[in-house]
Amino acid sequence: MKQSIREERKKEIVSGLYELSRQEGLENVSIAKIGKHLGMPPSLVMHYFPNKRLLILGLINHILHQYQLIYKPIVSKLEKKPRVDPELLVERLFSREWNLLFDDGVFFSCYAFIFRDQLIKKEYKKLHVKLRVTLKNLLDKDEVLVMGDTGLLAEKIFVVIEGAYYYLSMMDEAREYDQKLELFKDQVYELIYAEISRLQTGPEMGKSRYSTGG
Amino acid sequence: MKQSIREERKKEIVSGLYELSRQEGLENVSIAKIGKHLGMPPSLVMHYFPNKRLLILGLINHILHQYQLIYKPIVSKLEKKPRVDPELLVERLFSREWNLLFDDGVFFSCYAFIFRDQLIKKEYKKLHVKLRVTLKNLLDKDEVLVMGDTGLLAEKIFVVIEGAYYYLSMMDEAREYDQKLELFKDQVYELIYAEISRLQTGPEMGKSRYSTGG
DNA sequence: TTAAATATTGAATGAATATTCAATAAATAA
DNA sequence: TTATTTATTGAATATTCATTCAATATTTAA
Numbered sequence: 216m217k218q219s220i221r222e223e224r225k226k227e228i229v230s231g232l233y234e235l236s237r238q239e240g241l242e243n244v245s246i247a248k249i250g251k252h253l254g255m256p257p258s259l260v261m262h263y264f265p266n267k268r269l270l271i272l273g274l275i276n277h278i279l280h281q282y283q284l285i286y287k288p289i290v291s292k293l294e295k296k297p298r299v300d301p302e303l304l305v306e307r308l309f310s311r312e313w314n315l316l317f318d319d320g321v322f323f324s325c326y327a328f329i330f331r332d333q334l335i336k337k338e339y340k341k342l343h344v345k346l347r348v349t350l351k352n353l354l355d356k357d358e359v360l361v362m363g364d365t366g367l368l369a370e371k372i373f374v375v376i377e378g379a380y381y382y383l384s385m386m387d388e389a390r391e392y393d394q395k396l397e398l399f400k401d402q403v404y405e406l407i408y409a410e411i412s413r414l415q416t417g418p419e420m421g422k423s424r425y426s427t428g429g
Numbered sequence: 430m431k432q433s434i435r436e437e438r439k440k441e442i443v444s445g446l447y448e449l450s451r452q453e454g455l456e457n458v459s460i461a462k463i464g465k466h467l468g469m470p471p472s473l474v475m476h477y478f479p480n481k482r483l484l485i486l487g488l489i490n491h492i493l494h495q496y497q498l499i500y501k502p503i504v505s506k507l508e509k510k511p512r513v514d515p516e517l518l519v520e521r522l523f524s525r526e527w528n529l530l531f532d533d534g535v536f537f538s539c540y541a542f543i544f545r546d547q548l549i550k551k552e553y554k555k556l557h558v559k560l561r562v563t564l565k566n567l568l569d570k571d572e573v574l575v576m577g578d579t580g581l582l583a584e585k586i587f588v589v590i591e592g593a594y595y596y597l598s599m600m601d602e603a604r605e606y607d608q609k610l611e612l613f614k615d616q617v618y619e620l621i622y623a624e625i626s627r628l629q630t631g632p633e634m635g636k637s638r639y640s641t642g643g
Numbered sequence: 644t645t646a647a648a649t650a651t652t653g654a655a656t657g658a659a660t661a662t663t664c665a666a667t668a669a670a671t672a673a
Numbered sequence: 674t675t676a677t678t679t680a681t682t683g684a685a686t687a688t689t690c691a692t693t694c695a696a697t698a699t700t701t702a703a
Binding site for chain 4: 655658660666668
């Protein structure tokens with residue numbers, strides 16, 4: 216009980232920070248503003264987060280946790296199928312649900328911290344590796360793909376996804392956004408189909424020289 | 430003459446902002462600190478940049494300008510050749526010179542502004558489109574590639590480059606960095622070689638349905 | 644030379660910043 | 674119950690913030 220109120224309050228504060236960051240940008244949020252937003256004195260905020268860095272670390276954990284949720288529905292939907300359906304996979308990887316779960320602006324503001332905070336960098340990397348492993352596990356369910364280097368394929372797919380979202384964030388018009396989105400989906404299709412056809416026509420080639428699997 | 434001292438001072442101030450941002454992070458730089466760093470009163474800084482937003486816009490212009498310089502040596506080297514040498518092209522696109530010209534931390538801190546400043550978003554997009562056009566023009570010099578959709582190919586290449594740098598920024602160990610880098614280079618090679626072989630074996634297929642060419 | 648425009652200075656502003664502290668209220672453990 | 678830990682409050686801190694202003698110096702135009 217004693218512990219739970221503490222954790223609840225911490226979550227509440229981090230959520231408040233997130234909401235304000237979304238509205239006015241992370242760099243414009245102060246401890247006083249968070250307190251005001253939540254109806255508590257700034258000293259209470261600092262009671263749970265003794266300094267601002269810890270507060271931002273809390274926000275980053277929150278965001279990284281949200282980020283992981285994106286793949287929950289994808290994973291559960293795909294796990295039921297006996298084979299990987301590339302159409303469904305790609306559709307889900309580029310799904311709009313992505314943008315609804317958290318704010319890209321806050322995400323990239325936090326991302327910028329990786330260049331000056333080793334712990335944040337580590338957390339970010341951990342997440343990104345995890346997402347790749349999740350995808351690899353999905354690809355391993357496919358009887359054809361599993362013969363190749365699914366870890367490598369997952370890397371290649373994700374670099375397109377991440378590059379795509381980086382670039383797509385600059386698009387204003389919905390039409391242009393959708394057009395580019397289709398293009399990048401196509402690029403991922405091609406990666407998957409190329410691997411399938413490679414494995415079916417010449418499986419004796421074995422794994423690629425740039426294998427990432429342990 | 431009168432104009433030049435003004436522009437020089439503005440450049441000096443922006444450079445100071447850049448240097449400080451590199452050292453302690455953009456969010457920790459103030460007008461007073463810039464003034465101190467350059468040995469001038471903060472009021473002089475504000476004389477040239479009446480508010481902080483204009484100052485940051487100045488920094489962004491500076492960075493985007495630097496960003497463009499990266500491709501100067503690539504372009505001039507490749508322009509002399511009659512054909513595109515994929516090895517050289519990919520080597521240059523992923524060159525280390527990239528990291529030397531400007532700081533990734535500052536770049537991504539500024540990038541985060543695109544989500545709350547339309548002008549900054551526009552500037553960023555303009556640059557990224559420009560880089561793609563430059564690459565397209567290079568690809569057009571190749572007698573085989575020019576038969577296909579070079580604009581589309583440029584998009585596909587850049588999404589890998591950008592995704593790669595986003596992801597590589599999280600790497601600590603040099604070995605892992607290099608390993609992943611090779612992987613992404615490979616991915617770009619495959620894009621180019623796949624397009625070449627596609628055009629040579631079945632050029633009657635013409636341009637892809639996701640053409641980006643105007 | 645004189646007048647106007649620009650560059651530079653330094654002092655001052657109030658608002659906002661993260662953080663500290665002592666006091667009180669509430670919950671839990673003994 | 675009492676003692677102890679935790680939660681919450683509100684006032685206070687020194688510092689830093691972006692910005693303003695009037696005064697002076699320097700450069701340019703007439």
